[in-house]
Amino acid sequence: MSALLPTYGQRAIEIKQADGSYVTDTTGKRYLDFVMGIAVCNTGHRHPAVLEKIEAQLGNVWHTSNLYAISGQERVAEKLVAGTHLTRAFFCNSGTEANEAAFKLIRKWTGKKKIVSFTKSFHGRTFAMLGATGQDKVKAGFGPMVPDFVHAPFNDSAALDFIDDETAAVWLEVVQGEGGVVVGDVAWFAALQAKANEHGVKVVIDEVQTGIARTGTRYAFEQTPLKPDVVTLAKGLGSGFPVGALVTAPGAEAVFEAGSHGSTFGGNPLAMAAAEATLDVLFEDAALAHVQAMGAYFKSGLERFVDGDTFIDVCGLGLMLGLVATKPVADLINRLRDAGLLVVAAGPDVIRFLPSLLVSQQEIDEALAIIEQVVTKELVQ
Known part of the structure; x- marks a missing residue:
């Protein structure tokens, strides 16, 4: 029996190592982290x-x-x-x-x-x-x-x-x-x-x-x-x-x-x-410009999932983005985690993305590919 009060419910993984946009759990599985401690590690892990x-x-x-x-x-x-x-x-x-x-x-x-x-x-x-x-x-x-x-x-x-x-x-x-x-x-x-x-x-x-x-x-x-x-x-x-x-x-x-x-x-x-x-x-101009550019790029990539059936909108500013679904997203978030992408909910029907503000275009492409893989599998099922 745990000595902790159960204020956080069940937690699926424990992160052992982190660097930049990636984290590794205690089993050795590696994830692309688009939670960043819930918008905390804005410079990425261990800048x-x-x-x-x-x-x-x-x-x-x-x-x-x-x-x-x-x-x-x-x-x-x-x-x-x-x-x-x-x-x-x-x-x-x-x-x-x-x-x-x-x-x-x-x-x-x-x-x-x-x-x-x-x-x-x-x-x-x-x-x-x-x-x-x-x-x-x-x-x-x-x-x-x-x-x-x-x-x-x-x-x-x-x-x-x-x-x-x-x-x-x-x-x-x-x-x-x-x-x-x-x-x-x-x-x-x-x-x-x-x-x-x-x-x-x-x-x-x-x-x-x-x-x-x-x-x-x-x-x-x-x-x-x-x-x-x-x-x-x-x-x-x-x-x-x-x-x-x-x-x-x-x-x-x-x-x-x-x-x-x-x-x-x-x-x-x-x-x-x-x-x-x-x-x-x-607070450097180049960093702020990077957030604006990567935010626009990521938002554009997410918009391709808006089909009026599974997803109905992409919302947010910069690199604080949400993909609005037509049903609760908890199971989908679990599937994304299993596929190697960490994201978090914002209410029952929004998947929230909070990557490092220094995230690369390649890392965004990787996230979009994982989302596409999971969403496609969900639709087939």
Whole structure:
């Protein structure tokens, strides 16, 4: 009997070795990994620049706490805000921690409680973030949620009616990852920002999955008219090393003064080494252009499977893509794994693809060939 709580259900394989876009399990079977730890290993597995930076830091100091200065925090914060309207950063360890920090900041910054988030959204599994999340399945059995979150329809003009003078913030994702890889409409974003401006409402964008170049720009909001007051980050920020961040527009520094918030492990030297190396790789123009080019190439390849019968759409931005099916995809995902391709669901009927942002055209072709093989076999059966 396992000593683990069964929070993750049955797990089919254990990965023993990883390099670039490929992983090997404990039986020696090799897979093309288009999950990347759920959009975490954005530089691929064990990128040499990230590995070198972490190994160098391991030889110096691992942890000191935020009682003492950590120069890596300053360098990473500068990289995160450079070329944007954002000015400050706070470091933590995960996406849900970043979102909890945003929740505290918004409450204190505005003096208001009402927060408008959206149906099918996902913002984490801590208690306040369960309230923010617009999916009932993650809330079952936990009793009353943190009050004052209201859930408006995503990509729907009716959502504008939820925003009023009592609203502290509008909280959203540019692409709803867990909600089905649903991309917000640019015109809708513009209307949402205008309504927020009209009522003096803060805009919080959860970029935990979309940020750090995943969609082809540093942040997904850069492809929209949105001008967030708060951005939350994690996942791809550390190339697999746990790190999260809250990034803010001017004014937040007067609200989150000393003692307002903190983290024992947040922004530790190892995490900052991983984050700095990651940003040095992914925030380069050539890397962003590569994500855009490979995203377009992969999306075009996936579109050939859209037949109106088995699959009905390809959605997403950059290298965050979804293949929308007409029935549940769990069995198909298992078949793809057995054939050597790792992918993950986004809701019951969407296969989500989250490859390395440095993925090659040859690796995309290999993935498409495996999909074709499995889908063809499925149709024959």
